[in-house]
Amino acid sequence: MPSLKQLSSEKDLFTYGHRACAGCAASIILRQVALVAGKNTIFVGATGCMEVVSTIFPYTAWKVPFLHNAFENSAATGSGIETTYRSLKKRGKITKKINVIAFGGDGGTYDIGFQSLSGAMERRHDMLYLCYNNEAYMNTGIQRSSATPFGAHTTTSPAGTVIPGKQQFPKDLTEAIAAHDIPYVAQAAPHNWADFTKKVEKALTIEGPTFINVLSPCPLGWVYPPHLSIKMSKLAAETCFWPLYEVENGIHKINFKPREKKPLIEWTKLQGRFRHLLSESNKHIVEEAQKEVDRKWNRLLKMAEAKI
Amino acid sequence: MEKMIVAKTGNEAMAEAMRQINPDVVAAYPITPATEVVQIFSSFVADGRVDTEFVPAESEHSALSACVGAAAAGGRVMTSTASQGLALMHEVLFIAAGLRLPIVICEVNRSLSGPINIHCDHSDTMASRDSGWIQIYSEDSQEAYDNTIQAMKIAEKVFLPAIVSVDAFIISHSMERLEILPDEEVQAFIGEHRKPYDLLDVDNPITLGGLDLQDYFFEHKRQEIEAMKEAKAAVIEVGKEFGEKFGTSYGFFEEYRMEDADLAIIALGSTAGTTKVVVNALREKGMKVGLFKIRVFRPLASEEIKKSLEHMKAIAILDRADGMSSFGGPVFHEIRSCLYESEKRPIVTNYIYGLGGRDIFPEEIESVYKDLEKVAEKGEVKNLINYLGVRE
Numbered sequence A: 001m002p003s004l005k006q007l008s009s010e011k012d013l014f015t016y017g018h019r020a021c022a023g024c025a026a027s028i029i030l031r032q033v034a035l036v037a038g039k040n041t042i043f044v045g046a047t048g049c050m051e052v053v054s055t056i057f058p059y060t061a062w063k064v065p066f067l068h069n070a071f072e073n074s075a076a077t078g079s080g081i082e083t084t085y086r087s088l089k090k091r092g093k094i095t096k097k098i099n100v101i102a103f104g105g106d107g108g109t110y111d112i113g114f115q116s117l118s119g120a121m122e123r124r125h126d127m128l129y130l131c132y133n134n135e136a137y138m139n140t141g142i143q144r145s146s147a148t149p150f151g152a153h154t155t156t157s158p159a160g161t162v163i164p165g166k167q168q169f170p171k172d173l174t175e176a177i178a179a180h181d182i183p184y185v186a187q188a189a190p191h192n193w194a195d196f197t198k199k200v201e202k203a204l205t206i207e208g209p210t211f212i213n214v215l216s217p218c219p220l221g222w223v224y225p226p227h228l229s230i231k232m233s234k235l236a237a238e239t240c241f242w243p244l245y246e247v248e249n250g251i252h253k254i255n256f257k258p259r260e261k262k263p264l265i266e267w268t269k270l271q272g273r274f275r276h277l278l279s280e281s282n283k284h285i286v287e288e289a290q291k292e293v294d295r296k297w298n299r300l301l302k303m304a305e306a307k308i
Numbered sequence B: 001m002e003k004m005i006v007a008k009t010g011n012e013a014m015a016e017a018m019r020q021i022n023p024d025v026v027a028a029y030p031i032t033p034a035t036e037v038v039q040i041f042s043s044f045v046a047d048g049r050v051d052t053e054f055v056p057a058e059s060e061h062s063a064l065s066a067c068v069g070a071a072a073a074g075g076r077v078m079t080s081t082a083s084q085g086l087a088l089m090h091e092v093l094f095i096a097a098g099l100r101l102p103i104v105i106c107e108v109n110r111s112l113s114g115p116i117n118i119h120c121d122h123s124d125t126m127a128s129r130d131s132g133w134i135q136i137y138s139e140d141s142q143e144a145y146d147n148t149i150q151a152m153k154i155a156e157k158v159f160l161p162a163i164v165s166v167d168a169f170i171i172s173h174s175m176e177r178l179e180i181l182p183d184e185e186v187q188a189f190i191g192e193h194r195k196p197y198d199l200l201d202v203d204n205p206i207t208l209g210g211l212d213l214q215d216y217f218f219e220h221k222r223q224e225i226e227a228m229k230e231a232k233a234a235v236i237e238v239g240k241e242f243g244e245k246f247g248t249s250y251g252f253f254e255e256y257r258m259e260d261a262d263l264a265i266i267a268l269g270s271t272a273g274t275t276k277v278v279v280n281a282l283r284e285k286g287m288k289v290g291l292f293k294i295r296v297f298r299p300l301a302s303e304e305i306k307k308s309l310e311h312m313k314a315i316a317i318l319d320r321a322d323g324m325s326s327f328g329g330p331v332f333h334e335i336r337s338c339l340y341e342s343e344k345r346p347i348v349t350n351y352i353y354g355l356g357g358r359d360i361f362p363e364e365i366e367s368v369y370k371d372l373e374k375v376a377e378k379g380e381v382k383n384l385i386n387y388l389g390v391r392e
């Protein structure tokens, strides 16, 4: 496992010149993934912020092969690349070990690309799928996704006078993919780079399909000052809203347990998308959200404890 | 050269051609009436008769998406589908063509829902005609086989994807005499795989499918249009070479008893076969009739169409799909438009027929020639758009 110092001396493969907003965590995530994966890696990106900011023709931020196909099919597209690789290897036309990493935002992964991802995982292609989860469709102007937190304001789940933001809890995609019984599934966040890069490295070493869901704070969509992205990531883990854990061969393991679990509001109060929850009349939303975080966290603790 | 003579359905013929092409990757999803192609090919894979890696995708959208990834990684790639499957691929059809990936689809022409129907018409491929794919229609199993082999070569010459289609059940499930070429002859004919680029070449990384805005998109599309123009030469070249090597030459169309004809029917696919029977019968009676069968609809050989047809008195275009514009079918629009520049434009009428697999009978085709005779005599058209064989 390379140290941060070693990683920072590597040549960047997802490099400067991309047009992500200041403070965008997703670009940090991709940069770290590319560093760990190295130059013998092919990336497939779904339509969304990261594809749009990194590939505006004739420029590219990628120093590794990169393919964008469409919004909902980056897993299927990656599975095609991996299949050609396998086919040519079988025919003796290629000998190198090459990684295939497909990625998408939460929209491209939880929602419109869910089927494509499920198919690719079930077919057991030797590839890593990475979701950068900024909890909404940011590229098209912050619409809700099934990853958007309960109570959050988005442009299609607006905090109105009658309905106070999103009315559903987020889909637990990490567990849904774990239910595919693939060798490795993990949840990570960019503030803990050591944990995150270790997971990427592990996923790439394992043969077969692997999946990492990375929380990706977004100053524009979450509405906070750009310099707070890493803090947003950290608080999400410390409140146990976004547990850092992995499921290796079906066994849950928690990678970070806060000494003292912070109340969810410590995280939400810093973000404009939850501003309406600070009013007295919406107190019940905060309570409900907290209850759900507790329920999920306790469930995870039990699974980890029971080694299941 | 020793050709093998066998009895095969259209689906079996296409699957056989796929086996001989021996692509690196096939990603597919079953749908009636193309399911057999996928099934037969799967057993070729299971029995080790091909080197292909098969991706049993969870949908046609993913099947074609995987094909795009596979071809961009430098593989020779094929798939098969029909109707709803082609419709589900629709989004990715444009992307495959825009990325200039020479993928081949063995397609079975089936009506698009709704209402749902599994039988033949051309609504599926006609709805995809502007997607940038070469389109080759086959009259029978032999053509389906020959066209599949040629399509692979044409596609790789110009870096455009190609659809080869046959009529649902009428051809896909009908047993016919088929001449099969030796495996090594097919391999020699298609040659080494020509790829536009190679994502697996990690030492020379490229970015593909990036965001292409107002300043470059149009130039890229212009190049794609130019490639479709170049495909015209490739169709002719490959069709000729096929003839020289294997005995049957192919072009954009087949002109059947057209030399001295005054009246012509234009048809695609299996209906051309039925029409030939009618032409022969009417010729016996002294009528100067002919058939103009369109084999390649994309690229549209507009100049050649004009040259072949402008001296006709009257032409009836049989469309097995309606444009839902209230003004006839797609083939009618395009062929009629090709003739606009000629000095003495023939009368061109349209007959929509056979939707949802409704059979077309020789008597109906004969009635179209009779209509044409009247129209040519009077020099005027009463009904420009006609519906053949429908209760109304």
Ligand SMILES: Cc1ncc(C[n+]2csc(CCOP(=O)(O)OP(=O)(O)O)c2C)c(N)n1
Pocket (backbone or CB within 6 Å): A047, A048, A049, A050, A071, A072, A104, A105, A106, A107, A108, A109, A134, A135, A136, A137, A138, A139, A140, A145
């Ligand atoms: C089939 C299709 N539907 C809708 C869109 C429009 N669209 C492009 S990106 C996007 C949202 C992307 O959201 P997400 O995957 O979360 O990525 P983010 O932009 O947040 O990084 C949408 C709705 C599209 N490109 N294709």
Ligand code: SF4
Pocket (backbone or CB within 6 Å): A019, A020, A021, A022, A023, A024, A025, A026, A027, A049, A050, A053, A134, A138, A139, A217, A218, A219, A220, A221
């Ligand atoms: S909108 Fe959010 S995810 Fe998109 S580039 Fe900006 S900060 Fe990054």
Ligand SMILES: [Mg+2]
Pocket (backbone or CB within 6 Å): A105, A106, A107, A132, A133, A134, A135, A136, A137, A138
């Ligand atoms: Mg998003």
